[in-house]
Amino acid sequence: MSFRDDVAEFLWTVRRPDGLTDYGPTPGPEHVAAGREWQAILAEHGYACLHWPAEHGGRDASVAEQAAFAEECARAGVPRQLSIVGPDLVGPVLMRFGTAGQNANFLPRIRTGADLWCQLFSEPGSGSDLASVSTKARQDGTGWIVDGQKVWTSGAEDADYGLLLARTGGPGRAGLSVFSVPMSAPGILVRPLRQMDGESKFNEVFFEGVRLDPACLIGEVGGGWQVATATLGRERLSLGANAVGMFKALAELESTAEEHNLLDATLSEDITKLWLRVWLLRTTWERAIDEGAEPGGASFSVLKLLTSETYRDIGDLGVSALGLAALEEDQPLVKRMLVGHAQTILGGTSEIQRNILAERVLGLPRGPK
CATH class of the missing domain: 1.20.140.10 (Butyryl-CoA Dehydrogenase, subunit A, domain 3)
Structure with missing residues (x-):
């Protein structure tokens, strides 16, 4: 059988978690539990993170195979993964800019759905112009302290980790760095935003004296624009x-x-x-x-x-x-x-x-x- 036929047979015969729906790129709070279980099922059968290299648990899938998988998921009425952020955004970025330790720590948990990630980029005064973000991360000893605010953060309410773009230097692109942030860290406040469609997938996120370990830095200090x-x-x-x-x-x-x-x-x-x-x-x-x-x-x-x-x-x-x-x-x-x-x-x-x-x-x- 072709790859598409294999996918279709799998999707229509595999056990689905209770309450699983095609919720789109980001699960709402009511969909997280089923989404995590679904991601684990995909990983178990080799259909999680198809575009990842085989060495990281993916299948080196071609663009055509990724498109076929997405189409068959839509036909079956199921999401193609837990969330867009971990598998599609954070995973490939870690493979390119992360350390061996970061890859070993984060990638397997993203692939199996154990960790849900959010993207902490946009701010009230900095949306499309990301080079102007004002959330600051200042060095304190060997670590960092973060203060600031993000907004329109999809899935932050239920996320385990966030990919944070913050200012570590002067104005402009050269003053930006990227960090992994445990969303349970003291000093983080997440406030869901009610949408006109009745959902609350977007959030405001506030940082007040949030301490980050040195290992949270992804890439180089001042290299955040390239990562972003x-x-x-x-x-x-x-x-x-x-x-x-x-x-x-x-x-x-x-x-x-x-x-x-x-x-x-x-x-x-x-x-x-x-x-x-x-x-x-x-x-x-x-x-x-x-x-x-x-x-x-x-x-x-x-x-x-x-x-x-x-x-x-x-x-x-x-x-x-x-x-x-x-x-x-x-x-x-x-x-x-x-x-x-x-x-x-x-x-x-x-x-x-x-x-x-x-x-x-x-x-x-x-x-x-």
Whole structure:
């Protein structure tokens, strides 16, 4: 059988944890227990962290195999992993910048779901412009003391560890460093944020005199920008898998419209146009990987921009076409419509991506600060 056939057979025959749903890239508090158990099952059968090297428990999976696995998970209605942060972001970054001790300590627990990670990058005054983060880590003896605030941190309420971007030196990129942070450390306060879709996956995180061991530093002091951009590159690389969710959203939109006798020729044409855009997005993602595009480069800005605005347009079409006919019902399509515009903000705004493309690809002058 092909790899896809093997995956499909596994997903439809393996025992699923009670309460497991396809909760997306980040589990809500109510999904964490089932998500951890599911990650352990994936690891046991060789389907956890497919893209990792075999020496770290992965399968050196190709882009096509990763896409097939994501698609089959979507069809089966299960998440492809516990969370995006540990397997997709932290793991590859540790392999590139971490010490042998950090890799031995963290990677096996990420792969099996024993540890859940969050990403501590964005701040109230520093979202897309990460080079301006103000959370400080100052040296105290051989260790560090952290003070500051982060926001929009997905999954922080239930995370065991966080990947922290903090200022250890002067202004700009050269003054940044990255740390692993035990989220149970004294001085950390996590405050969940209630979202318009009813979930609380985002959080504010406050640091007050948080002490970190020397071993918490990832990479070099002042090398945080390189680590951060590699992390964002991995995050945008995984955006290609979102095409699966978009295909599902379009199918739900078409089905709901048909149920309410709203599927006319105009709506069918609009759905078809978006369906074609999703296929183009998926092709762009695969081409960027095949061409060896560097994380944080212009290719990934194109990918991020296409993904965000396609998500938004699918949500907008659902609202304009269905209106209260859909919003009166409790179904996944409603949440997709509610969070559609958020996709153009999180992970780097569409405006920032356009600036990057204007400067790095078209050679236009930098915009005013």
